Amino acid sequence: MIKITKKINDTVARDKKAITTIAREPYPMVVAKGAGDYVWDISNNKFIDFTSFISVYNLGVNGNAEIRRAIKNQVDKLMHPAFLDFYSELPVKLAENIIEMMPSGFGKVFFSNSGTEAIEDAIKISKLFTKKNYIIAFYNSFHGRTLGSLGLTAARTSQREHFGPFPNVVHSPFPDPYRPIAGSQSPDETAIACIEHIEKNILGKEYSSKEVAAIFVEPVQGEGGYIIPPKLFMKELRRVATDNGIILVSDEIQSGYMRTGKFLAMDNFGVTADIYTMAKALGGGLPLGATISKTALGNVPLGAHGGTFGANLASVAAGIASLNYVKRNKRALEKMVKDKNKIIMKRLNKMRDNYEIVGDVRGLGMMIAAEFVKSKKTKEPAIKEKDKILQECFNNGLILLGCGTSSIRLIPPITMSRENIEKGLDIFEDAIKAVSAGA
Numbered sequence: 001m002i003k004i005t006k007k008i009n010d011t012v013a014r015d016k017k018a019i020t021t022i023a024r025e026p027y028p029m030v031v032a033k034g035a036g037d038y039v040w041d042i043s044n045n046k047f048i049d050f051t052s053f054i055s056v057y058n059l060g061v062n063g064n065a066e067i068r069r070a071i072k073n074q075v076d077k078l079m080h081p082a083f084l085d086f087y088s089e090l091p092v093k094l095a096e097n098i099i100e101m102m103p104s105g106f107g108k109v110f111f112s113n114s115g116t117e118a119i120e121d122a123i124k125i126s127k128l129f130t131k132k133n134y135i136i137a138f139y140n141s142f143h144g145r146t147l148g149s150l151g152l153t154a155a156r157t158s159q160r161e162h163f164g165p166f167p168n169v170v171h172s173p174f175p176d177p178y179r180p181i182a183g184s185q186s187p188d189e190t191a192i193a194c195i196e197h198i199e200k201n202i203l204g205k206e207y208s209s210k211e212v213a214a215i216f217v218e219p220v221q222g223e224g225g226y227i228i229p230p231k232l233f234m235k236e237l238r239r240v241a242t243d244n245g246i247i248l249v250s251d252e253i254q255s256g257y258m259r260t261g262k263f264l265a266m267d268n269f270g271v272t273a274d275i276y277t278m279a280k281a282l283g284g285g286l287p288l289g290a291t292i293s294k295t296a297l298g299n300v301p302l303g304a305h306g307g308t309f310g311a312n313l314a315s316v317a318a319g320i321a322s323l324n325y326v327k328r329n330k331r332a333l334e335k336m337v338k339d340k341n342k343i344i345m346k347r348l349n350k351m352r353d354n355y356e357i358v359g360d361v362r363g364l365g366m367m368i369a370a371e372f373v374k375s376k377k378t379k380e381p382a383i384k385e386k387d388k389i390l391q392e393c394f395n396n397g398l399i400l401l402g403c404g405t406s407s408i409r410l411i412p413p414i415t416m417s418r419e420n421i422e423k424g425l426d427i428f429e430d431a432i433k434a435v436s437a438g439a
């Protein structure tokens with residue numbers, strides 16, 4: 001059982017005074033150090049990590065030894081290369097390494113410091129390359145919190161309130177197999193209904209293909225609830241984009257970098273986008289975003305885009321070390337994701353069968369979530385119960401993050417041991433049992 005000390009309470013109180021809070025879980029996790037499968041708080045409480053620190057530490061908490069060594073070595077040489085004005089070899093090397101991981105035809109990388117910046121770049125270059133203005137994005141999507149990317153985000157009103165208007169974005173329904181847009185639809189029927197909305201209503205009645213520059217989509221919606229669309233949806237979305245001269249942007253910031261078992265999550269759908277965005281795991285723990293586009297789209301004119309801190313050399317060195325590890329161990333990582341998906345999904349499926357409040361469980365690779373409901377019949381979101389489960393898991397040494405309205409994501413580092421996965425699942429199930437029993 002975790003002990004909440006005065007030191008923890010004091011830090012939380014000081015945080016509330018000094019920090020402009022954006023989001024926090026319902027439990028007081030004050031992180032101090034981490035390694036591999038574990039994280040310790042400032043009072044030395046030890047936790048199993050089922051968060052990968054918001055999908056960043058895919059290769060283990062605090063990266064691995066190779067990543068940390070690369071960062072230390074680079075910091076002693078040069079940290080900031082002024083890449084907006086000067087040339088530097090390491091970012092070129094990382095770009096080349098990323099391009100090697102991409103489908104053929106991808107040859108351009110823009111480096112930034114975060115996911116939201118990677119999205120801002122994708123917005124700008126899709127407008128620039130098409131000379132068109134409007135963008136289609138999806139309800140429940142999360143693409144970031146700066147004003148351009150926030151315009152695309154439509155997961156919660158609390159994220160958008162007071163920040164609009166957001167020009168030139170149209171939102172469209174995303175197919176959720178658990179909550180189809182019409183009650184009785186099959187997953188493919190809901191996928192087709194979503195595609196028809198884009199073709200008939202948006203492109204047919206609001207903004208013609210002459211005005212729509214891009215469609216932004218997450219292969220698996222992340223913050224919106226780990227919603228996995230049917231394959232048919234992505235294939236049809238690709239067709240609509242191609243038919244209408246619209247750029248398809250795959251936001252892989254949360255779902256990419258081996259999380260679903262493939263370097264690109266979009267590959268699970270047999271679809272190739274025109275632009276990909278990556279961040280989170282890409283920098284091995286340091287801030288690094290990348291926007292990767294097809295060479296054929298063109299070049300960005302001088303001065304049209306950039307940023308002082310893009311391609312920080314410590315981040316880039318971490319990115320190179322991390323990607324080297326992924327390339328060397330790709331087969332092993334793919335197998336780890338497959339095997340762990342089976343272990344986790346088997347346990348979750350049983351939990352869904354045994355507990356009324358577990359409405360749905362879903363997972364692509366190790367991008368896995370359980371959705372909590374008041375009753376399986378009504379599917380009414382069980383928000384308080386979800387928070388209680390998070391708290392109960394924390395009390396017993398497991399950290400997890402919520403997503404969507406009443407879901408909890410299970411995203412341990414890909415490298416987590418089978419034993420710790422099972423231990424974490426035991427804590428998770430005990431919490432569900434306790435909350436179901438009204439604890």
Ligand SMILES: Cc1ncc(COP(=O)(O)O)c(C=O)c1O
Binds near residue numbers: 143
């Ligand atoms: C799919 C997706 N896009 C964009 C972002 C924004 O990334 P950042 O928080 O690094 O700005 C996130 C963050 O959670 C994300 O999950």
